[in-house]
Amino acid sequence: MGRKSARELRMAARVLEPGPVVLVTAQYRAQPNVMTAAWVTPISLDPPRVALAIHPSRLTHELIGKSEYFALNIVTVEYLSAVHLCGSVSGRDLDKFARAALHPIDALEIDVPVIEEAAAHIECGLVGRLSLGDHDLFVGDVLAVAADAELFEERWLHLDEAPLIHHVGGEWYAAAARVHRARLPGAEEEQEALQEESGR
Numbered sequence: 001m002g003r004k005s006a007r008e009l010r011m012a013a014r015v016l017e018p019g020p021v022v023l024v025t026a027q028y029r030a031q032p033n034v035m036t037a038a039w040v041t042p043i044s045l046d047p048p049r050v051a052l053a054i055h056p057s058r059l060t061h062e063l064i065g066k067s068e069y070f071a072l073n074i075v076t077v078e079y080l081s082a083v084h085l086c087g088s089v090s091g092r093d094l095d096k097f098a099r100a101a102l103h104p105i106d107a108l109e110i111d112v113p114v115i116e117e118a119a120a121h122i123e124c125g126l127v128g129r130l131s132l133g134d135h136d137l138f139v140g141d142v143l144a145v146a147a148d149a150e151l152f153e154e155r156w157l158h159l160d161e162a163p164l165i166h167h168v169g170g171e172w173y174a175a176a177a178r179v180h181r182a183r184l185p186g187a188e189e190e191q192e193a194l195q196e197e198s199g200r
C-alpha cells in the first residue's frame with residue numbers, strides 16, 4: 001500500500017462509513033494476532049469512538065481484554081484471501097500474519113501492530129465493554145487514524161479502482177465499486193447547511 005498519513009481522529013467515522021470488513025489487530029505482551037471482523041461501527045464523533053462485537057471464544061477477545069488496546073485495519077479487495085483466512089482460523093492454531101502474508105508494523109500511538117498492507121488503520125484504547133448477547137461489544141477511544149494518501153482524503157476516493165470488502169455471508173463477499181453522489185432538492189447553500197448540521 002502507498003504511504004499512509006495521519007488524520008484527524010474524527011476521520012475514524014469516515015474511514016468506517018462504507019461499512020467494510022476490517023482486520024482487527026491485538027497484542028498482549030509478546031503475542032500479536034489478527035482477526036477478521038464485520039460487526040464494526042463508529043459510535044461517536046466527539047469524542048471519536050468506535051465499537052466492535054467479538055465472541056468470547058476468539059483469541060482476539062482475550063488479547064484486547066488483557067491489553068485494552070486494539071487497531072482496525074481496512075484493506076482493499078486485493079487482500080480478500082487474507083481477510084477470509086483471518087476469519088477462518090484462530091491465532092491459537094496459526095501465525096496468521098505469516099500465513100496470510102500480512103506484515104505487522106509499529107502503530108503510531110499504541111503498542112499493538114498495524115498491517116502494512118492496509119489502506120487505513122484506526123488505533124484504539126478500550127473504554128468500555130458491554131455484554132448484551134453471545135458477543136461482547138468492545139468500545140474504543142480513537143487514539144490515531146492513518147490513511148493512504150492517494151486513496152483517502154475526507155472520504156474514500158477511488159472505490160471503483162480499489163474497492164473495500166463487505167461480507168455477504170459464509171465465503172461470499174462484495175466489493176463496493178460505484179459511488180453515487182446524492183443531491184438534495186433545493187438550493188446549493190441549503191444543501192451545504194443541512195450536510196454541516198448532520199456532521200456527515
Ligand SMILES: Cc1cc2nc3c(=O)[nH]c(=O)nc-3n(C[C@H](O)[C@H](O)[C@H](O)COP(=O)(O)O)c2cc1C
Pocket residue numbers: 021033034035036037038039040053054055057058059060061083084086087088089090091092135167
Ligand atoms: C467475514 C468475517 C467476518 C467476521 N466477523 C466477526 C465479528 O465481527 N466478530 C467476531 O467475533 N468474529 C467474527 N468473525 C469470526 C472470526 O474472525 C474467527 O472466529 C477468527 O478465527 C477468530 O480469530 P482469533 O481466535 O485468532 O481471534 C468473522 C469471520 C469472517 C470470515
